[in-house]
């Protein structure tokens with residue numbers, strides 16, 4: 274049977290209308306697609322756009338929001354000195370951008386995360402300091418500790 278290969282998710286499944294529709298509507302697929310397109314953006318611009326959204330009431334009252342990056346509202350909070358604290362999904366996105374593009378794509382420019390103008394690495398809260406390479410992917414939960 275023919276299989277459908279989703280480039281965004283790098284997975285395949287038996288190709289029929291139901292499967293395809295279910296896949297396209299899945300949150301995982303939408304996030305991967307979003308990550309894909311966002312990876313062409315400048316991280317500084319991405320952060321700016323993200324911070325420009327109005328604050329998410331659900332995130333700030335309940336401490337979490339199921340919409341994650343898909344949320345129309347911002348999950349960025351600010352510490353007492355006014356520095357932004359990014360939600361983990363935004364950090365993951367920035368990290369995904371920083372990671373070299375997959376080798377199957379030809380000649381994709383490798384972009385590193387750049388801090389907004391005037392920021393220094395040592396000014397970042399510990400949770401935002403990039404982990405040392407090579408990344409230990411088995412241990413993502415401890416990043417930033």
Ligand SMILES: [Zn+2]
Nearest residue numbers: 279281282302
């Ligand atoms: Zn997909």
Ligand SMILES: [Zn+2]
Nearest residue numbers: 329332338344
């Ligand atoms: Zn939200």
